Amino acid sequence: MHSDLEYIKEQLCLLEEKMLKEAEKKQALINSLHSEQVDSAKNLIHYLVLRNQDIRELQDLLHIHGLSSMASSESHVHRQLQAINERLGKTYDEQELDVCTYAFSKLKIGEKSRLLFGPKTETNVPSVMVTFDSGFADDYAMIKSLLQNGMNVARINCAHDDEATWAKMINKIKKACHQTGLECKIYMDLAGPKIRTxxxxxxxxxxxxxxxxxxxxxxxxxxxxxxxxxxxxxxxxxxxxxxxxxxxxxxxxxxxxxxxxxxxxxxxxxxxxxxxxxxxxxxxxxxxxxFPDTLLDIPSLTEFDKSCLPFISENADIIGYSFVKSPEDIRALRTELKQLNDHCLPLIIKIETPEAVKNLPSLLLEGMKEQAFGLMIARGDLAVEIGFERMGEIQEEILWICEAAHIPVVWATQVLENLHKSGMATRSEITDAGHAALAECVMINKGEYTIEVMETLKDIVQRASAHRIKKRFTFRPLKIAERFLKL
Incomplete structure (x- = not known):
């Protein structure tokens, strides 16, 4: 018993030392971020240090001795470690205690989610993003109904239609917001490279x-x-x-x-x-x-995307960025936006390639140079690119790492898709929709039964969120963490 506790203390001490050293090493990078993102960035780096270790044996011992096993502590990982040390008798000076507590992190991600998606009526239910169909441009009643049934964000995909159609959609959204007193953010998605048959x-x-x-x-x-x-x-x-x-x-x-x-x-x-x-x-x-095996050296920001930016900059609340692979891609878009406006639109990057997964921490830290920043798990292309069998694992890893950075996540692609197209949900997609409760926003694609999907999604997520906020996981090393810490 005593030797177990001594081993736990020793391992926790080593972990904390590594966390602090890595944060100090990355201090110049942290200082380049928006002031509201600094504490979140430190927590992300602390978490990546933790996930670069195999601590499964330590977790078992912590659990056996009735201590926190560090699972579900993504959002406040260093402070959680300190809390365990305090239970084991270690004392800290006030200035040594990490400010990133559970309460602090919950407040942070809540603030960032509100900046991106607007206010919510129900705390534990994600915001809902609805993809607009071309027909919505001439259907005010549908837009008003979507708003009244819980739509928080209207998604306009710039890969389809034109500025005249987008303007019609936006005017009807604003009219519905004015008449109902409800808020709705306008999210415009850049088309990106059109690799299509x-x-x-x-x-x-x-x-x-x-x-x-x-x-x-x-x-x-x-x-x-x-x-x-x-x-x-x-x-x-x-x-x-x-x-x-x-x-x-x-x-x-x-x-x-x-x-x-x-x-x-x-x-x-x-x-x-x-x-x-x-x-x-x-x-x-x-x-x-x-082309999952081919390194495609093509720009994420196309000439068509650039031609759309003046309209987007003037009319949108959020901009979605497709085919992002590296921090340089984010910098390229930011440069273009700053030529149009002194203040960049809040950005949501779409993770849909293996390169984006590999570079995830660096992408987040680049995005965190702005106060409002989010991420979309674009599960359609991502599943094809990385392999369907890995999708479950990868989407979990993305959620963990974004939780550590206090970055809001949009859960996208094929949410209740069968229900949307045919009016009846499959059993597996009901389970998947319940998993969406882990994200800050859920995206619904186009379909015939949008209102029914929204009602079903709300019911499922309410039930799921009543049972859990997070799961308990064991921490084997993550390749994402290993790659980033070698930089």
Whole structure:
């Protein structure tokens, strides 16, 4: 018993020493952040130090002795460690105690969520972001109903429609807010690089073409040198083909069509269809293409995105940034925005690539140079890029790390999607919707049953949040933490 307690004290002492040293090492970086983000950044670094260790044996011993096992302490990790030490008899001077307590961190993330998403009527229920359909531009009654049923944020995707349509949507949102007395933030999502299927030969006229497993199809930027029966697809983004290597995977339509690169030529890439996960077995125009093994060196901020920024800067409350991979991407957008306005719009970065996951701590710290900053887990593209089997693990890791940084998270893609499209939810998506209670905001996509989805989501989340705020986890080392601390 005594030796256990001595071991616990020794390990906690070592952990605290590492936390303080790493924060001191990163002090210049911390000082570059917005003053309201400084304490949060220190807590993030302390948490990454913790998650760079394997403390599962220590956690078991803490649990056995009736002490906090450090699980669910993401938001106040150093102060939690100090509290355990105090229970074991260690005394701290007042100035040594970390200001980032549980109460402090709860207040911080609440303040940041309100800055991004506006006020909420129910504390434990996430804000709701609704994706606008083109038809909403001429449907004031629908917008008013969405607002009355709990919509906190209206999402306008700049990949669709045009400024005239966006303006109609925004005017109706503002009118509904004025008439109901309810608040709604306007979130405009940059389109980002449009890596989507464009059929060049067979299927070009109909906008779809049948494929089967074992078939060789082609990626090319134009249709020169092909036969009429060849299936030729343009990824609709210049410069991608030279980056592709033999053996790389290519996924089309959220992974429904899976291919492997077999031939790499100067002006074309031959890909072999290895799996077709739909009965129709069709490739349609304007479907997403993912290259999970290919390092795509293309800018996150496109010329089209830049052309949208003046309208967004004038009309939006929040800007969504697609295809973010590195801190440089955030700096590039910030530079463009500051040319239009002295004050940058609050930014929400979308995590949808393996590079974004790997660089997550650095992305957060760059974003924290502004007072209001958030993150969206774009689960559609992210699942295809990293592998569906890893999605559950990765979305948990993102939630933990954002909790440590007090960064609000938007839980997005396929939330109650079957209910939205058909009017009936599947059992698995009900469970997934309950998990959304861990985020600060939930995004709903377009569909026929938006009001029903909002009502169901609210009921599920209320029940889930009554049972838990966080789970208890054991802490094996995280690769994300290891990579960041080596910088």
């Amino acid at each position: 464009k059929l060049l030969e067979k299927g070009k006229e109909k906008g779809k073409v049948k494929v089967k497993e074992g078939q060789l199809i082609w990626l090319a930027e134009d249709d020169k040198g092909f036969e009429a029966d060849d299936i030729v697809i343009s990824p609709n983004e210049p410069g991608i083909l030279p980056m592709i290597k033999k053996g790389d995977r290519v996924y089309i339509d959220d992974g429904v069509i899976r291919c492997l690169v077999e031939k790499v030529k100067k002006d074309r890439v031959g890909i072999r269809v290895t799996r077709v996960s739909s009965e129709k077995g069709q490739i349609k125009a304007e479907k997403g293409i993912n």
